[in-house]
Amino acid sequence: MKIRALALLLILILTSCTSQKNSKEFITATSGRYLFNANEVLEIYFDEDIMLAKWRGNDAIELLKVNDSSFYMKALNERMLFVGNPKMHIELAAKTKHDGILYHFKKMEEGTKTPNEYFKEKEYDKALAGFLSIQKADSLNPNIRERRINSWGYEYRRKQEFDAATEVFKINIALYPRSSNVYDSMGDTYLSKKDTINAVIYYKKALAINPENRNANKAYQRLTAE
Incomplete structure (x- = not known):
């Protein structure tokens, strides 16, 4: 619990030094549905420039902006990196708990479903x-x-x-x-x-x-x- 609290404190410090405004291009590129696993979706959307997520029946989970391309999701206790190449996807920031595994959530094509x-x-x-x-x-x-x-x-x-x-x-x-x-x-x-x-x-x-x-x-x- 102490490690998690320290990690959250560090993220809050970083966010305080980062502009909270997101560009229109970034909002357009990142908004959408991501395949969280083979049969589950994580949806990213914005409300007045604030990044929100819908996940497992929960609406309006706010993500804290760490920098221009990464956001912290408290519900997952993960920092999510939005990567535009080769196609838009989310990667979870590396940490010991992941045991070297790279978690990668691809953006779903419009109209596709689980x-x-x-x-x-x-x-x-x-x-x-x-x-x-x-x-x-x-x-x-x-x-x-x-x-x-x-x-x-x-x-x-x-x-x-x-x-x-x-x-x-x-x-x-x-x-x-x-x-x-x-x-x-x-x-x-x-x-x-x-x-x-x-x-x-x-x-x-x-x-x-x-x-x-x-x-x-x-x-x-x-x-x-x-």
Whole structure:
């Protein structure tokens, strides 16, 4: 905590020696959406020459200007460097905590969205393509963990938003076609929709991969015995 307080004090001293006015060119160049990670956005905008950020549902996070190209974001405890070449992007200033890793957030092209954003707008095919693209680039990316996506689908199911839940499990099946669990989850969702025909189909697929899947086996036996 003392190190963080000293770092903040140093930044405040530097900001006091820096002009707080940003050029129109800088405002135009830096305003926009940056890919914070494969499925999350950090938006930079200005209000009366003050740089603000939208991040993780929080609006109007003010960034302290350190110099003409770097700003401190308290919510992250990071100094962000705005770099214009070869294309506008944000780099986090190096520090011990980063362990030598360079964090780089590229500016998104206008109109592009994250997979989650496509999903929220019910552009399900684009959402699926986005998740597959993440997997292709990095199969270990935490945004595409099977359990994480399954939990997301069950959140919709608990809210009885069964169509959305079905679309989430379609994504998980596409990402993990050899997992018994993803088919079992789809079967559960169809059963919640009272679509027993499709429920049986997906429980059967789950059992074809793993005959020891107890949930799928129990549901399949009960539905086919009726």
